[in-house]
Amino acid sequence: DSGVTQTPKHLITATGQRVTLRCSPRSGDLSVYWYQQSLDQGLQFLIQYYNGEERAKGNILERFSAQQFPDLHSELNLSSLELGDSALYFCASSGGRVRNTEAFFGQGTRLTVV
């Protein structure tokens, strides 16, 4: 158990809908990262927050947004969902800056868009 909690574990929704994925980082970790992993694909970096502030942005679609709250949990919002958004979404957290600190991954949320 990495200590990173993601909910829900599975989500099935229809095209055009909006969903929210939640991530609770390890106790004390200030950094949260979101990744998307499609079938047999690598981990695509979406966005990163440090202590409530956005610090890095990757290939995140305009339909997607995220935030980190004062209690350090984070939410990833996906709207106007398309079939291609079906993927495993991972959240990771680290205690400091990832350049010299390992990241711990949650078990992921599997999103299926039908």
Added chain:
Amino acid sequence: QQPVQSPQAVILREGEDAVINCSSSKALYSVHWYRQKHGEAPVFLMILLKGGEQKGHEKISASFNEKKQQSSLYLTASQLSYSGTYFCGTVASGAGSYQLTFGKGTKLSVIP
């Protein structure tokens, strides 16, 4: 820009050795290595920092050539439990040092 890993896949018999390579076009501050088993979360193996510091797994070793922006993961005397997909993640020097970018992965299969 994501790092490039090679090979894409490798099959080993128990006890054999393997090397997985990772290269980047950017100047790097650190390289991370993770292993992911099917349907599970990636698990941290090792981090190699600019300047030579390493933190991580006892039985797996790695190297980091800062000048060439390359890293290699060495799996010796492989065990069945080593099977999985290995990802290298890179953190660029400078302004990009908050972002951990992963390669496409190397699928390792260890057979009896």
